[in-house]
Each structure stands twice: as structure tokens, then as C-alpha cells.
Amino acid sequence: DAGVIQSPRHEVTEMGQEVTLRCKPISGHDYLFWYRQTMMRGLELLIYFNNNVPIDDSGMPEDRFSAKMPNASFSTLKIQPSEPRDSAVYFCASSLGGGAQHFGDGTRLSIL
Amino acid sequence: AQSVTQPDIHITVSEGASLELRCNYSYGATPYLFWYVQSPGQGLQLLLKYFSGDTLVQGIKGFEAEFKRSQSSFNLRKPSVHWSDAAEYFCAVGRRGNEKLTFGTGTRLTIIP
Numbered sequence: 195d196a197g198v199i200q201s202p203r204h205e206v207t208e209m210g211q212e213v214t215l216r217c218k219p220i221s222g223h224d225y226l227f228w229y230r231q232t233m234m235r236g237l238e239l240l241i242y243f244n245n246n247v248p249i250d251d252s253g254m255p256e257d258r259f260s261a262k263m264p265n266a267s268f269s270t271l272k273i274q275p276s277e278p279r280d281s282a283v284y285f286c287a288s289s290l291g292g293g294a295q296h297f298g299d300g301t302r303l304s305i306l
Numbered sequence: 307a308q309s310v311t312q313p314d315i316h317i318t319v320s321e322g323a324s325l326e327l328r329c330n331y332s333y334g335a336t337p338y339l340f341w342y343v344q345s346p347g348q349g350l351q352l353l354l355k356y357f358s359g360d361t362l363v364q365g366i367k368g369f370e371a372e373f374k375r376s377q378s379s380f381n382l383r384k385p386s387v388h389w390s391d392a393a394e395y396f397c398a399v400g401r402r403g404n405e406k407l408t409f410g411t412g413t414r415l416t417i418i419p
Contacts, residue, residue, distance in 0.1 A: 297349035
């Protein structure tokens with residue numbers, strides 16, 4: 195079975211541009227998580243969904259960040275406008291019934 | 307609130323030697339416990355998990371971990387490491403009814419020939 199699929203793997207863009215990260219969870223999984231990983235702050239949970247509904251977005255840094263899950267097989271994390279401090283690796287993970295989370299390979303985002 | 311401590315930021319071991327990575331958690335009830343491994347440029351891969359039952363848990367790649375409630379620990383072990391085990395290792399804690407995981411800060415493992 196395919197794992198969690200994220201795209202793009204790498205994104206380099208200029209400050210102020212809109213960035214959209216995409217995630218396809220494992221088929222049948224009902225939870226989806228977005229994380230951010232940096233050297234300074236480690237792995238941070240940004241938001242998670244259950245059955246396409248956002249449950250907890252308390253980790254979203256500010257209003258520039260937004261996430262959607264229009265259906266069970268697709269989610270996006272959007273940053274608008276982007277800033278250099280948003281540079282990080284962003285991971286998507288999914289799980290079934292709140293069990294072990296399975297991670298994608300991440301999107302390495304660089305904001306110049 | 308739950309928390310996880312991985313006291314060792316970096317560990318170096320010789321290939322073929324045994325390994326133990328420490329993990330301590332803070333949580334009032336019986337936790338769900340996980341170990342993940344992250345190789346450079348990749349996502350986190352689940353090594354093993356503990357939900358209940360036998361306190362010695364076997365995982366992939368020859369790893370095991372033991373849940374010790376009295377010590378609030380869930381240490382990861384491997385009897386003989388291979389060069390391919392060099393990576394970052396993360397311990398995580400969760401609980402029944404709450405799907406959020408709290409991750410430790412990670413332990414970087416270096417293997418020397």
C-alpha cells in the first residue's frame with residue numbers, strides 16, 4: 195500500500211508569495227496531522243483533522259497559515275503571505291482511529 | 307499536560323555494540339508510547355508502539371522497548387547496531403481518547419566502524 199504522499203518535496207519561493215503544500219493520507223485513515231520541524235523548535239503539531247473536520251488548530255502559528263481537507267484523500271496547508279521564518283520541513287501524517295501515525299517524507303520549504 | 311524527555315541529544319556507538327536510548331514521560335494515566343526513526347531527508351518511520359499488555363515490545367529492524375511504569379520510562383534497545391541504524395530517534399507519548407502525540411526532542415545516533 196502507498197504511504198502518505200506529500201508534494202512538492204522541495205519548495206523555494208520568495209517572501210510574500212503564497213505557498214501551498216499538499217498531502218494524500220493513507221487510504222482508509224480517518225485522522226490527518228500537519229507538523230512543522232525546525233532545528234530550533236523540533237517537531238510541532240500545527241493542526242489535525244478527523245473525518246475531514248479540523249479538530250485542533252491551536253498549533254497554527256498565525257493567521258497566515260490555513261489548512262483544509264476537502265475530502266478524505268486530500269489536504270492542503272497554505273501560507274499566505276510567506277515569510278523567511280516559515281522555512282522548515284513540513285510533514286503530513288495520518289492514522290486510523292487515533293492509533294500510530296504514519297508520516298510522509300515531508301516538504302522542505304525555503305522562503306528567501 | 308503530557309511531556310516527553312529524551313535526555314541524550316547525541317549518542318555514538320561502535321558497530322556491533324549494544325544500544326539503549328532513553329525516554330522518560332510525564333503523564334497521569336497509562337500512556338500510549340511510540341518510538342520513531344528519522345533518516346536524513348525522510349519522514350518519521352514507526353519502529354514500535356505500546357498501548358497495553360506485555361511491557362516488552364518488539365519492533366522492526368531488531369529494536370525493542372520496555373515500558374516501566376514505576377520509572378516512567380520507555381527505553382529503546384538493540385543488541386547489536388548496524389551502520390544503517392545511524393539516524394535520529396524520537397520518542398512520543400499519547401493517550402486514549404486524544405489523538406495528539408507529544409514528541410521528545412530526539413536523540414541523534416552516530417555509528418562508528
